[in-house]
Amino acid sequence: MKRPLIVGNWKMFKTIPEAINLINIIKAGIHKIADCDIVVCPPFTALAALSEAIRDTKIELGAQDMHFETEGAFTGAISPLMLKDVGCRYVILGHSERRQHFKETDELINKKMMAALKYNLVGILCIGETLEEREARRAFEVVKQQFDQSLKNLSAEEIERVVIAYEPVWAIGTGRTATPEQTEQMHSYIRRLLNEHYGDSIGERVYILYGGSVKPDNIAQLMGKPNVDGALVGGASIKAESFIQIVTNALPQELQDSPKR
Ligand code: PEP
Numbered sequence: 001m002k003r004p005l006i007v008g009n010w011k012m013f014k015t016i017p018e019a020i021n022l023i024n025i026i027k028a029g030i031h032k033i034a035d036c037d038i039v040v041c042p043p044f045t046a047l048a049a050l051s052e053a054i055r056d057t058k059i060e061l062g063a064q065d066m067h068f069e070t071e072g073a074f075t076g077a078i079s080p081l082m083l084k085d086v087g088c089r090y091v092i093l094g095h096s097e098r099r100q101h102f103k104e105t106d107e108l109i110n111k112k113m114m115a116a117l118k119y120n121l122v123g124i125l126c127i128g129e130t131l132e133e134r135e136a137r138r139a140f141e142v143v144k145q146q147f148d149q150s151l152k153n154l155s156a157e158e159i160e161r162v163v164i165a166y167e168p169v170w171a172i173g174t175g176r177t178a179t180p181e182q183t184e185q186m187h188s189y190i191r192r193l194l195n196e197h198y199g200d201s202i203g204e205r206v207y208i209l210y211g212g213s214v215k216p217d218n219i220a221q222l223m224g225k226p227n228v229d230g231a232l233v234g235g236a237s238i239k240a241e242s243f244i245q246i247v248t249n250a251l252p253q254e255l256q257d258s259p260k261r
Pocket of ligand 1: 009172173174175211212213233234235
């Protein structure tokens with residue numbers, strides 16, 4: 001089993017004081033947990049403050065999106081260079097809310113992914129089908145298409161710096177989680193795609209997270225599946241207690257209160 005990776009996507013929530021307050025409670029709540037990697041992705045405006053607040057902790061910083069250019073006349077956009085500058089190590093790309101509300105395509109997401117990797121950011125690629133696509137039995141086809149196009153032209157060395165988040169659109173923010181069986185089925189399919197494209201030894205090392213209404217009471221069952229390496233958490237990541245509990249419950253019982261390494 002890999003060391004679990006839990007990523008909090010704070011979406012468009014939290015002013016700077018609210019973000020600092022939230023991270024301080026999370027810091028206190030997770031300081032005894034040694035065996036889990038934790039990333040928080042606040043809105044752009046809170047990145048600098050959080051970068052400072054998490055200094056000397058095991059929590060890492062991520063952004064929720066970025067432009068693919070380094071700089072230029074792109075009013076309102078943020079570049080990979082700027083994310084590095086503010087202390088980000090991760091960036092979420094292709095979230096379904098970006099695909100839906102901002103009309104992001106796989107081609108654009110691929111450009112962003114290449115740019116993220118060029119600047120040594122870990123790209124968290126979100127892929128997943130809508131309810132309509134699942135009901136039409138097209139879930140695997142849709143996920144394969146997103147996988148192929150968003151990761152086009154990535155080398156084996158680069159894919160190791162990508163995290164894949166399977167996020168069925170029908171489970172995001174709906175309270176309806178994919179069952180552990182549905183999750184494992186899709187994760188093992190994604191793992192197979194990785195192994196086919198990049199070879200087993202590389203494919204096995206890539207992290208595959210599940211996202212979609214993850215809560216303290218369903219994370220353990222999801223993590224119990226062999227191809228679930230962690231979670232991308234939205235709504236439950238902006239409530240300190242539930243995020244702390246998710247991080248705790250993501251670990252096997254014997255590691256939940258292990259001493260700090
Ligand atoms: C998300 O925003 O990536 C997400 C999974 O949201 P939620 O946990 O609220 O479903």
